[in-house]
Amino acid sequence: MWSVHKFGGTCMGTSQRIQNVADIVLRDPSERKLVVVSAMSKVTDMMYNLVNKAQSRDDSYITALDEVFEKHMRTAKDLLAGDDLARVLSQLHADISNLKAMLRAIYIAGHATESFSDFVVGHGELWSAQMLSCAIKKTGTPCSWMDTREVLVVNPSGSNQVDPDYLESEKRLEKWFARRPVETIIATGFIASTPDNIPTTLKRDGSDFSAAIIGSLVKARQVTIWTDVDGVFSADPRKVSEAVILSTLSYQEAWEMSYFGANVLHPRTIIPVMKYNIPIVIRNIFNTSAPGTMICQQPVNENGDLDACVKAFATIDKLALVNVEGTGMAGVPGTASAIFGAVKDVGANVIMISQASSEHSVCFAVPEKEVASVSAALHARFREALAAGRLSKVEVIHNCSILAAVGLRMASTPGVSATLFDALAKANINVRAIAQGCSEYNITVVLKQEDCVRALRAAHSRFFLSKTTLAVGIVGPGLIGRTLLNQLKDQAAVLKENMNIDLRVMGITGSRTMLLSDIGIDLTQWKEKLQTEAEPANLDKFIRHLSENPFFPNRVLVDCTADTSVASHYYDWLKKGIHVITPNKKANSGPLERYLKLRTLQRASYTHYFYEATVGAGLPIISTLRGLLETGDKILRIEGIFSGTLSYIFNNFEGARTFSDVVAEAKEAGYTEPDPRDDLSGTDVARKVIILARESGLRLELSDIPVRSLVPEALRSCTSADEYLQKLPSFDQDWARERNDAEAAGEVLRYVGVVDVVNKKGQVELRRYKRDHPFAQLSGSDNIIAFTTSRYKEQPLIVRGPGAGAEVTAGGVFSDILRLASYLGAPS
Numbered sequence: 123m124w125s126v127h128k129f130g131g132t133c134m135g136t137s138q139r140i141q142n143v144a145d146i147v148l149r150d151p152s153e154r155k156l157v158v159v160s161a162m163s164k165v166t167d168m169m170y171n172l173v174n175k176a177q178s179r180d181d182s183y184i185t186a187l188d189e190v191f192e193k194h195m196r197t198a199k200d201l202l203a204g205d206d207l208a209r210v211l212s213q214l215h216a217d218i219s220n221l222k223a224m225l226r227a228i229y230i231a232g233h234a235t236e237s238f239s240d241f242v243v244g245h246g247e248l249w250s251a252q253m254l255s256c257a258i259k260k261t262g263t264p265c266s267w268m269d270t271r272e273v274l275v276v277n278p279s280g281s282n283q284v285d286p287d288y289l290e291s292e293k294r295l296e297k298w299f300a301r302r303p304v305e306t307i308i309a310t311g312f313i314a315s316t317p318d319n320i321p322t323t324l325k326r327d328g329s330d331f332s333a334a335i336i337g338s339l340v341k342a343r344q345v346t347i348w349t350d351v352d353g354v355f356s357a358d359p360r361k362v363s364e365a366v367i368l369s370t371l372s373y374q375e376a377w378e379m380s381y382f383g384a385n386v387l388h389p390r391t392i393i394p395v396m397k398y399n400i401p402i403v404i405r406n407i408f409n410t411s412a413p414g415t416m417i418c419q420q421p422v423n424e425n426g427d428l429d430a431c432v433k434a435f436a437t438i439d440k441l442a443l444v445n446v447e448g449t450g451m452a453g454v455p456g457t458a459s460a461i462f463g464a465v466k467d468v469g470a471n472v473i474m475i476s477q478a479s480s481e482h483s484v485c486f487a488v489p490e491k492e493v494a495s496v497s498a499a500l501h502a503r504f505r506e507a508l509a510a511g512r513l514s515k516v517e518v519i520h521n522c523s524i525l526a527a528v529g530l531r532m533a534s535t536p537g538v539s540a541t542l543f544d545a546l547a548k549a550n551i552n553v554r555a556i557a558q559g560c561s562e563y564n565i566t567v568v569l570k571q572e573d574c575v576r577a578l579r580a581a582h583s584r585f586f587l588s589k590t591t592l593a594v595g596i597v598g599p600g601l602i603g604r605t606l607l608n609q610l611k612d613q614a615a616v617l618k619e620n621m622n623i624d625l626r627v628m629g630i631t632g633s634r635t636m637l638l639s640d641i642g643i644d645l646t647q648w649k650e651k652l653q654t655e656a657e658p659a660n661l662d663k664f665i666r667h668l669s670e671n672p673f674f675p676n677r678v679l680v681d682c683t684a685d686t687s688v689a690s691h692y693y694d695w696l697k698k699g700i701h702v703i704t705p706n707k708k709a710n711s712g713p714l715e716r717y718l719k720l721r722t723l724q725r726a727s728y729t730h731y732f733y734e735a736t737v738g739a740g741l742p743i744i745s746t747l748r749g750l751l752e753t754g755d756k757i758l759r760i761e762g763i764f765s766g767t768l769s770y771i772f773n774n775f776e777g778a779r780t781f782s783d784v785v786a787e788a789k790e791a792g793y794t795e796p797d798p799r800d801d802l803s804g805t806d807v808a809r810k811v812i813i814l815a816r817e818s819g820l821r822l823e824l825s826d827i828p829v830r831s832l833v834p835e836a837l838r839s840c841t842s843a844d845e846y847l848q849k850l851p852s853f854d855q856d857w858a859r860e861r862n863d864a865e866a867a868g869e870v871l872r873y874v875g876v877v878d879v880v881n882k883k884g885q886v887e888l889r890r891y892k893r894d895h896p897f898a899q900l901s902g903s904d905n906i907i908a909f910t911t912s913r914y915k916e917q918p919l920i921v922r923g924p925g926a927g928a929e930v931t932a933g934g935v936f937s938d939i940l941r942l943a944s945y946l947g948a949p950s
């Protein structure tokens with residue numbers, strides 16, 4: 123059986139490359155080999171250029187022809203020797219002098235007919251085929267070259283297309299074989315003859331077509347197309363770095379992909395081989411170890427299973443969407459014909475069409491450059507209908523792109539479009555129009571051009587790699603921020619390996635400087651870089667950097683500050699589709715109205731806002747409360763010790779220890795707020811009470827919570843935390859007295875918060891508890907939170923554990939990030 127190969131211009135670019143092609147052909151163990159070659163790279167353009175110069179009376183065509191001669195002479199001399207070289211060179215001389223005469227005639231006439239031009243241009247293939255054939259022959263393998271103008275017969279079929287005459291070509295091919303019974307044949311690609319034996323070409327990219335036609339004429343075992351890429355990618359690798367080479371594609375998938383501009387074969391190349399079920403394999407000449415992509419009837423993957431339902435994604439940019447809308451269209455036959463008739467009259471190419479069954483609007487995409495004339499034509503065509511109100515508008519939506527998911531097995535596989543739209547929604551991408559033919563080979567969506575690469579990546583990662591890529595921006599690399607960065611550094615590889623989650627920290631900003639990266643900051647060096655490569659902090663720029671990088675479909679901002687002004691931006695960020703995660707309590711305990719607006723937006727959008735670490739640090743407090751509420755339990759009361767700092771202080775304020783020492787220890791241990799007075803004043807606990815109260819449905823303001831402050835009156839005016847800490851020892855005696863009083867009664871001091879849902883109020887108090895009370899049993903920075911609910915009435919549900927500290931808090935934030943990743947599609 124025949125094995126057909128095709129080598130393009132790049133493969134034939136130099137003498138060395140031609141030799142390489144010869145070696146590949148010789149290594150193919152098939153009994154009969156037919157090799158189709160293009161002209162050496164750039165030669166076809168050089169040949170067209172000769173014709174153009176001659177017909178525009180530019181006599182530099184003569185020197186340009188000399189260059190063509192030189193290029194081939196040099197290559198032949200490098201590659202060949204002896205008789206073979208002499209034969210090739212004498213043919214080259216003869217051809218060049220013929221061409222000179224012909225170009226002279228074109229020059230005089232100032233015009234080249236198509237057949238003149240085709241005759242000239244086709245020489246590139248004649249020369250490359252002869253050189254390759256000699257290069258093979260010189261190894262002792264019998265080889266002939268074939269001028270395909272002698273065998274391939276085609277008929278012109280309008281607008282730069284030809285139709286092969288298979289019957290006539292087959293007859294001529296048989297005759298050719300009878301005259302030259304060799305096993306290895308080098309055939310010219312691209313060129314052919316008309317039925318009257320006039321030289322013609324198969325038009326641009328015609329060599330692939332030649333190989334496919336010849337493959338079908340000889341009923342080849344396989345047609346291998348050699349090129350300079352490893353095969354067909356699942357998406358444009360310049361846009362999706364994780365795009366993978368597809369091992370197989372069906373014929374239909376290949377032509378869907380090629381329609382969308384993927385580097386695949388022209389659909390017409392597929393048709394001849396498809397008829398006989400001949401596989402086409404695309405392989406890389408520069409990487410022969412890559413197996414390439416096989417295009418065949420019924421692809422199966424390496425395990426012998428049918429292939430994935432979505433094979434690949436492709437995009438087309440620079441489109442405009444035209445929307446023709448009006449109540450007068452429904453049930454009126456001929457409307458579509460009138461619309462598309464007008465579009466045809468201006469010669470525009472319609473790329474996709476969509477009409478909902480209500481028939482009130484038809485929309486279609488055309489290239490942006492054609493939309494002005496399309497719009498004018500439609501306005502003219504429907505002037506009366508628009509005036510009479512039967513049509514309400516002919517609207518143009520500029521700057522659109524198409525994203526298409528391609529795959530044969532989408533047909534009859536439920537859930538494909540749901541998955542696609544879910545991936546787009548989660549990346550906050552708005553879909554303007556949708557089309558899917560009932561062949562179901564492709565689902566096409568129209569989106570804003572600026573969203574296109576992000577959409578492509580979101581869809582590709584969901585289907586292809588099930589990988590969730592998340593661009594992370596960290597605001598506030600203080601204690602919690604830097605601990606989180608360390609945890610991310612240590613865990614990133616594991617997440618990638620085990621859960622297919624790719625977390626990239628794209629920026630870190632403090633209040634003075636920020637560090638930005640387009641691909642992700644190296645977390646082993648962020649601290650040094652924040653010193654050496656940072657720029658002045660600018661939160662707007664930081665957000666733009668995070669949100670405008672099209673390569674990361676999902677973005678999350680992690681606010682690790684305690685700053686109110688940073689928190690005031692969450693609304694805008696969520697609105698932009700940036701998810702927000704934070705241990706900062708300011709937004710949820712700030713003005714009620716702003717909080718409600720934020721939560722309403724978050725509930726209405728696909729953007730997420732997580733804040734588990736705002737209460738009880740890493741302890742599951744918010745999630746426990748949510749779980750109770752969402753499953754229909756009724757919260758009656760939440761009571762507990764919500765401050766790690768105050769818990770630590772009262773757990774350790776014993777014996778001879780002074781109050782001020784224990785406060786300093788709590789700060790040193792990283793339990794306190796940036797300003798410890800926020801803890802000691804009770805404000806931090808009040809904020810947590812407010813957060814839980816609002817979560818439980820109460821509409822309370824921070825000022826509604828009565829608080830017993832532990833900051834002595836005299837120290838409330840201190841201008842800094844340091845001043846406060848310095849002056850605190852002078853109140854140690856007062857504290858010792860309060861503690862001793864409690865001790866004498868067999869009690870301990872505990873600072874507690876209460877959310878009284880039944881009575882719709884909150885409290886924050888310093889209370890005394892008997893030594894056997896659960897609140898008296900705590901140690902370290904423990905929080906304890908008791909939920910009394912309809913279901914947990916006799917015995918409350920209790921969560922207890924360290925409720926402050928860098929590692930547990932950063933861990934809580936980190937687990938919110940992973941929760942987000944799983945909401946976005948990562949495996950759970």
Ligand SMILES: NC(=O)C1=CN([C@@H]2O[C@H](COP(=O)(O)OP(=O)(O)OC[C@H]3O[C@@H](n4cnc5c(N)ncnc54)[C@H](O)[C@@H]3O)[C@@H](O)[C@H]2O)C=CC1
Binds near residue numbers: 683739
């Ligand atoms: N320490 C703990 O145990 C817990 C802390 N939290 C919360 O975590 C957050 C961070 O706490 P820490 O790391 O201890 O504080 P920190 O003071 O060590 O870090 C905050 C960082 O944010 C930076 N920053 C402040 N305003 C900024 C702005 N506008 N833009 C950029 N950066 C800004 C500061 O320069 C600092 O580097 C706070 O909201 C705190 O309430 C929550 C639960 C537990």
Ligand SMILES: N[C@@H](CC=O)C(=O)O
Binds near residue numbers: 766801
């Ligand atoms: N400063 C806080 C930290 C956690 O929110 C505390 O002490 O609990």
Ligand code: NA
Binds near residue numbers: 735740
């Ligand atoms: Na928590």
